[in-house]
Amino acid sequence: MKKKLKVLALFDAIAPTTLGQDLSAELKTEDWKTEANVLGALAQLGHSVEHQAIFDDLDLLRQKLASFAPDVIFNLADQFKNNRAWDQAIASFLDMQGVPYTGCGSTGLTLCKHKGISKKILGYHRIRVPDFVMVRRGSRIARPRRLKFPILVKPLKEEASLGISQASFVESDDQFRERVAFIHERYAGDVIAEEYIEGRELYVSVMGSLQLRVFPIRELVFREVPPDEPKIATYRAKWDEEYRKKWGLQNQFAEGLDAALVARIESTCKRIYRLLTIDGYARIDLRLTAAGEVYFIEANPNPILAEDEDFAQSAAKAGMTYPQLVDRIIRLGLKTVRD
């Protein structure tokens, strides 16, 4: 039997919190599904578990670490003061406290969040990435001539498809300028504009440290979207159930990929994981073209871990129950050497 551990489940909160705050009401809501799922699994595993949510007060976390003295932190805090840009700062803070934690370290979080730097690193290593340009906020908006339409305009560092809608797909210089200016203003940040890659949308779950494991591949299918329309996992495509139903959007296991292609995708994703210095667990998003080319779109370290989301679904297909997955993530966190 494995050693039982003292686990501190660390959450973010959207408003100030207190030490030992009762979160039972929050944990019943859809927004806290991942947290509730993980706590349920930790209880089943028999670990000694406490939780702490933080908004903007790191001293609260330090107090909790001092009083509970956990063996490991299950890190589900991916924003600070309602800002998702600071998830890597939380990981850095945990590094400085010297307590092992689950998931990705700060370097991997930083590299993956920057959709330009991550593509430069991978492109240098001959992994196929869409051609792109970064447009800084405040700079002159112009499309470089080499960048061909159609183009997808995105915030450089956002997640969850914030700022991505059908209007992100642009086919003229006017549309390009308009959308870039809109993102600059609305999201107060820089833009990345990428060549639009037509193809199947694949999600590949990877975990491990020295030995990497790739789980069965998921796919977002766009059943009712007409063939000549762009297929994009926009904000509504991810989070609006009505919209998903209307357009026949469904996350499922990818069908009909032959063994050689699956092997090629797996080894590409392992390389991506290592090149972007990811630790712990991640979901790599790809596009597979009709010609069989595999394009990198984005890497998501610490992907959503709710039991019904792609990462846990993929692990389950590989024979890992949800509590087993949570336990593996903890064991991995315990032995990961952070630099």
Ligand SMILES: Nc1ncnc2c1ncn2[C@@H]1O[C@H](COP(=O)(O)OP(=O)(O)O)[C@@H](O)[C@H]1O
């Ligand atoms: N270059 C691209 N070509 C085709 N589709 C893209 C491209 N970039 C993004 N997308 C679509 O937009 C979705 C969201 O883009 P992504 O960069 O993953 O942003 P986020 O971090 O918000 O998830 C992708 O899952 C994909 O459907």
Ligand SMILES: [Mg+2]
């Ligand atoms: Mg994405």
